[in-house]
Amino acid sequence: MTARPTRRVRSGVGDIRLRRLLLQLAVVLVTVAAGVYLFGNVQRNLQQLGITPGFDFLRHPASFAIGESSIPYQATDPYGRAFLAGLVNTLRVAVLGVVLATAVGVVAGLARLSANGLVRLLASLYVELTRNTPLLLQLFFWYGAIVYTLPPASQALALPGSVFLMNRGLVLPAPRPGPGFPTAVAILGLALVAAVTAYRILLRKRLEEGRETRPGLVALGLLAAGGLAAVILPAGPALVLERPQLARFNFQGGLMLSAEFTALLLALVIYTGAFIAEVVRGGVLAVPRGQWEAARSLGLSPFLVQRLVVFPQALRIIVPPLTSQYLNLIKNSSLAMAVAFPDLLNVSSTIVNQTGRTLEMLLLVGATYLAFSLLTSLLMNLYNRSLRRGVA
Amino acid sequence: MDEPATGPALPEPAPGRPAAGQAGPAGTTVVVPPPRAPWPQRAAAWARQNLLASWYHGLLTLVALAILALAGRAVLSWALVRARWDVVTDNLLLLLVGAYPRDQLWRVVAALVLLAVLAVVSGLAWAGPARWRRAQMPVVAAWVVLVPAAMVLVLSVPRQGGAGTGYGLILTLVLAVAGITLSFPLGVLLALGRVSSLPVVRALSIAYIELVRGTPLMVVLFFSMTALPLFLPPSVRPDLVTRAAAGLVLFTAAYVAEAVRGGLQGVPRGQVEAAQALGLTGTQAVLLIILPQALRAVIPALVGQFISLFKDTSLVAVWGLLEFVGVAQSVLSNPSYLGRHVEMYAFVAAVYWVFCYGMSLASRRLERRLGVGER
Numbered sequence: 001m002t003a004r005p006t007r008r009v010r011s012g013v014g015d016i017r018l019r020r021l022l023l024q025l026a027v028v029l030v031t032v033a034a035g036v037y038l039f040g041n042v043q044r045n046l047q048q049l050g051i052t053p054g055f056d057f058l059r060h061p062a063s064f065a066i067g068e069s070s071i072p073y074q075a076t077d078p079y080g081r082a083f084l085a086g087l088v089n090t091l092r093v094a095v096l097g098v099v100l101a102t103a104v105g106v107v108a109g110l111a112r113l114s115a116n117g118l119v120r121l122l123a124s125l126y127v128e129l130t131r132n133t134p135l136l137l138q139l140f141f142w143y144g145a146i147v148y149t150l151p152p153a154s155q156a157l158a159l160p161g162s163v164f165l166m167n168r169g170l171v172l173p174a175p176r177p178g179p180g181f182p183t184a185v186a187i188l189g190l191a192l193v194a195a196v197t198a199y200r201i202l203l204r205k206r207l208e209e210g211r212e213t214r215p216g217l218v219a220l221g222l223l224a225a226g227g228l229a230a231v232i233l234p235a236g237p238a239l240v241l242e243r244p245q246l247a248r249f250n251f252q253g254g255l256m257l258s259a260e261f262t263a264l265l266l267a268l269v270i271y272t273g274a275f276i277a278e279v280v281r282g283g284v285l286a287v288p289r290g291q292w293e294a295a296r297s298l299g300l301s302p303f304l305v306q307r308l309v310v311f312p313q314a315l316r317i318i319v320p321p322l323t324s325q326y327l328n329l330i331k332n333s334s335l336a337m338a339v340a341f342p343d344l345l346n347v348s349s350t351i352v353n354q355t356g357r358t359l360e361m362l363l364l365v366g367a368t369y370l371a372f373s374l375l376t377s378l379l380m381n382l383y384n385r386s387l388r389r390g391v392a
Numbered sequence: 393m394d395e396p397a398t399g400p401a402l403p404e405p406a407p408g409r410p411a412a413g414q415a416g417p418a419g420t421t422v423v424v425p426p427p428r429a430p431w432p433q434r435a436a437a438w439a440r441q442n443l444l445a446s447w448y449h450g451l452l453t454l455v456a457l458a459i460l461a462l463a464g465r466a467v468l469s470w471a472l473v474r475a476r477w478d479v480v481t482d483n484l485l486l487l488l489v490g491a492y493p494r495d496q497l498w499r500v501v502a503a504l505v506l507l508a509v510l511a512v513v514s515g516l517a518w519a520g521p522a523r524w525r526r527a528q529m530p531v532v533a534a535w536v537v538l539v540p541a542a543m544v545l546v547l548s549v550p551r552q553g554g555a556g557t558g559y560g561l562i563l564t565l566v567l568a569v570a571g572i573t574l575s576f577p578l579g580v581l582l583a584l585g586r587v588s589s590l591p592v593v594r595a596l597s598i599a600y601i602e603l604v605r606g607t608p609l610m611v612v613l614f615f616s617m618t619a620l621p622l623f624l625p626p627s628v629r630p631d632l633v634t635r636a637a638a639g640l641v642l643f644t645a646a647y648v649a650e651a652v653r654g655g656l657q658g659v660p661r662g663q664v665e666a667a668q669a670l671g672l673t674g675t676q677a678v679l680l681i682i683l684p685q686a687l688r689a690v691i692p693a694l695v696g697q698f699i700s701l702f703k704d705t706s707l708v709a710v711w712g713l714l715e716f717v718g719v720a721q722s723v724l725s726n727p728s729y730l731g732r733h734v735e736m737y738a739f740v741a742a743v744y745w746v747f748c749y750g751m752s753l754a755s756r757r758l759e760r761r762l763g764v765g766e767r
Contacts, residue, residue, distance in 0.1 A: 024592040031596060038623045045622045116449050117442030118456035132748035133741040134703040136710070137717055141741070144724075144733030331608035338710045345610055358619045365614075366607050373606040 042359070049356065057355050058083070064350055066342045068258050079351050086347030087368060093261065093343065094330045094372070097268040101329055102322075104269055105276025112281050123277065130274035136338055138271055143263035143339045153250050162243045164251060169262050171244040174255040180234025187233060191226020195219040207308075216303075260341035264333065272329045279325060283318035284310065316387055323380040330372050344368060471738075479732040480739045483723045487740075490560035490719050496549045500562055503542035507569075510538060515754075519761050539573055547633075558714030558722075561743070563633070567705040567715065571640040572698050578641065579648025580687075584678065586649060587656050597649070604646035609704055613639040617711045636708040644701050651693035655686030695755035699748050706744075716740060 046053060058080040065075045069085040070092055111123035130138070147167050151157065156166035164171040195218075202215035230238065244254030257265075287310050295309035296302075336343035348361045428434065443453045480487070489500060510531070517527040546566060559566070585597030604612065616639030621629055630638070659682050667677035687694075709718035720740050724733055 020590055024590050027590075027593055027596070041625055042622050045626060048626065114452075115442065115445055116452045116456070117438070118453050118460065120442075122456050122459060128749065129745070132699070132703075132745045132752070134706040134717065134744055136706045137737055137741055137744065140717070140721070141734070141737040144737065148731040148733050327606075331610075334608040334610040335707070335710070337610065345608070345614065349614065352618065358622065362611070362615055362619055365611055366603075369608055369611060370603070370606040 051356060053359065055360055057357055057360070060355075062351070062354075064354065066347065067340070068261065068342065079355070082347050082351065083344075083364065086342055086344040089342055089347075090330075090333055090336075090344040090372075093264055093268065093333045093336070093341075097265055097272070097329050097333065098326050100265070100269040101272040101276055101325075104273030105325075106280055108273060108277035109280025109284070112277060113284055127274045127277050130271055131278075135267060135271045135332055136335055139263060139267040139335055139338055142266045143259065146259045146263055153246065156246070156251075162241075162254070164244060164246075167259065168250070168256075169259040170257040171251045172255045172257070173241045173243045174253070175239045176242050178238055178240040179236030180238045183234035184230040184238035187230040188226055191223055191229070194226070195222040198222055258341070260336070260339045263339055264336050264341050267335075268329055268332060272325055272332070275325050275328070276322060279318055279321045280314075282321075283314040286317045287313045312387070316384075319380060319384045319387060323377060323384075326376055326380065327373050330376060331369060334369075470734075475735050475738075476732060477735055477739075479723065479729045479735050483719075486560065486723065487716065487719050488561045490558040490563060490714055492559050492562060493549060499545050499549060503546045506538055506542050510534060519757060539569060543570060558719060560714065560719045561716045563713065563715040564702075564705050564717075567633075567637055567640060567708065568698075568702045570637045571644055571701045571705070574637075574641045575644035575648050575701070576694075578645035580652055580683070582645060582649035583652035583656060586653055601646045601649050604643060605650070609639075609643050609707055610710070612643045613707060613711055615639065616642065632711075632713055636711065636713055640701065640705065640708075643704075644697065647697050647700075648694065651690045651697055652686060654693065655688075655690035656682065658689050659685045692755055692759055695751055699751050702747060702751070703744065716743070 059078050061076050062079045062082040063075050064082070066073055066082060066085050068089070070088045071081075071085055073081055073085045108123045108126055111119050112127065114120055114123070146169065150165055150167045153166045153168055156164040156171070158164055162173045199215045199219040202213040202218055205211060206213045206215060242253050244251040244256075246252075291309055291313065292305060295305040300308065333343060334345040337346045337349065340346065345365060348365045352358050352361050429437075444450050489497065492500065513527065514531050514535070516524045517531045543566060546562065582597050582601060585593045586601060588594050588597070613636065616635045617632070620635055620638060624630070663681055663685065664677060667681045672680065705715060706717040708715055709721060712718075714722060717740060720736050723729060724736055729736075
């Protein structure tokens, strides 16, 4: 009885191998057949439409205007340049959005963990309200609130610090480098390096020798001294604030953020901030309570408990889901189309409407977003790895 | 559009509160709550602990109180006095059913009643008294049969010229239900493909999942709205609703697949071996042993995904379909409702909020009932 099944098992293994091979062959065949069928349809359809596929059209003049562009662009420029202008606009929203959403999310996430009941309530209200309504609706809401409830440029709301709010968007004073700019930057750079070095050395002393060395205080003092020196030492002012002036119908000078850009940025930051808040809260909650207690019993101050024990461990839990939130924000910036902000997708869909080059533009847009996603993942993974090394 | 990395909200930390009333395996209460002090004392203790623990907490409390009072007063005075809700009340039917033929509305009502009965019965079967448990399998079968039937009932309405794509909230629900029911099996297949030991199957699944997840939903909809017909024979021209649903399904399936993969990886290796030892074939082991455990473990992630999908259906408004948000936009473009955006969006947001928050609450209850994360 014990020796008998050997042959069957062996033939069984052979069977399984053959079956696996046949199964994969079948999958390949079905995939290829579907691909050939779909591709054939595309060819026939394109022929009917009289389109020869290719990317030559990108060199033809675009002959449409773009509402706002960070790079010089005019309607006589080629389609390729219009695409680039849209890409830069997407990057502008995405980078600013990621930075601001992180700030909002960290504050709201920690607020939800606060020992203060009212602060917890406020943060929970924010998170539950924003997470459970569509981003598109929030975008429409902010855009509508700016365009339909704010006054026109001639009666713009003046906020402190030469900031103006109106139905065309937000105008801020723009900092421009002054004559003392290079010197000030050099001084600040030196101060920063000195502060970081001092902080590290003093912190190591504090941990190794158990003496109170006040690393944070010393670092802050060095930074403050550097800042003071950067203001006093250079020959001229480092930054000149260019204040916006109301001309006849609109503002001149300063930094103009259009209503579309402002609404999109607001919507992305507030929506993603709520998700980041939950990521932060989950990360901090996942650090075992014993770690807090151990750190406290070592005599560390509440701030150092957070800084040295809780946050490094929470960060390792937070970074991977935080990365997906960043990716979401970048991808969601394509909702720009709903308020006609000329981002990557919006410009591309205009190009499609003019040229009928659907497939080519889809390929370009898809590849660009994929590249953004991969780049973000790569950067965040590098950061993640440095975190792991830093803690170990 | 979203990758809900956290799933539905985590349970509140609730410091200092005993885990009272936790249901045991047979529905018995395992933790007896300690005797409670009269409420004024409890309230005072709570306030001391939560509002005035130290001087800066007192300050924080004051600031938070000020924000709450100011915001509350602003919202209330706007909602009760200044807001002009006629933009909503005048167009309520339009917002809910859009251009749906009024003499055919019984179809919608019938479908909604059907779904409501199904939902109540499912709730009883999974979260109700023990004797309803036997109904679980028939209820699943009923879902599989009746949901498509309800969809057909709603959609087989005679089309009127040009108004065929504007069904308001009904279209939102149809897109969401179609998206959920169709993307789920596709997502499970992709997840199984991704963990399969067949290299070709695995590579194809990974390629699909990563390609879709790296692309915004708006681009996927752009594809399904404009380019999908190019891939079909010239005689086949799906209407806009079908194209939008196709885009939503293709997109959501990739995210469902990732959620399910997490569950599949969580099933202990021993389970597979035990199934083999029992003499089950590979397919049987997957269907009877592995998938049920994997799916139970990822209920929070799946519900989070479906909440996302429900919110994301609003994006089809950008591509010209008049679902809930689309109808709202078209009402607002009527000059007689100029500048009534905040009222309209507040109403639409409230409806979405009730649906989404309801789903996440239900998921949390189900999670507790099934004891996810406790075993």
